Amino acid sequence: MLISQMNWMQAEAHLARDDRAVLPLGSTEQHAYLSLAVDAILAAKMAEDAAEPSGAAVWPVLPFGITPYFAAYPGTVTLRLETYARLIEDALESLYRSGARRIVLVNGHGGNNPGQTAAMEWLAGRPDAQVRWHNWWAAPETMATVKAIDPVASHASWMENFPWTRLPGVEMPAEQKPMVDIDALKSRDPVSARLLLGDGNYGGFYQRSDDDMARVWAAGVAETRKAIEDWT
16 A cells, blocks of 8 residues: 555554554665666565555655765765664654554665664654564575575676666676675775776676566565564
C-alpha cells in the first residue's frame, strides 16, 4: 500500500488496522554510467515489491543521504551527519505520531548507516515501538547470490545495474574494471578521491545479464519481505 495513493483519512484507517510502516532510504550520488538516483530508485522499488503481498504501508523514498566522498562529482547531494540523524529521528517521530509501531527502514546506501544509531536512540524513548534497519543489498542471501554470480562486485558495477537504474542511450564499457584501493580511497578528500576513482565504478564488470540481475533482485525481495512480515 503506497502512502502516495492514500489521503490522510485512508492512511489513518489503514494504520489503525496495520501498524507497519516501510520507509525506503536512498542517496543521490554518482554511479558511473548509471543514474545518479540508483540508491533511491532501488530502495523505493525494493520496499514496494517486498511489501506488496502483505499490504504494509510504504512511504516515498528519502532521496538524499550521507555521501561526502562523492562531493566532487556533479549531481551528488550529501547531508551532514547531524542533519541526517535529525532527519531519521523526525521521520520516525512522524510515523509514530501517525500510528506506526513496527517500522522498517529499507536502506539502499551504505553511507547512511549512521542513521541506524539515530534510530536506536529514538527507539530508546518509545518502548511500544520497533524499528528495523535493513540494508537490502547486504543481507546474507542477497549478498551470497551476488558473490555466486560474480565475486568482483562493488559500487556502480554490475550489481547495481538493473533495467530500472540504466539510462537510455548510455553504453556500458565491456571490460572488467580492476578494484580500487578502498583504504586509499577512504583516506582522500573528494577531489583526490575522484582522481583515484575515475568514472565512479569501484571495480568489476559494468553490466551482466538480466537473468543474473533477476536472481539478485528476487533474493533481495525475499529477505526484505521477511523483515517486513516476520515480527515474531
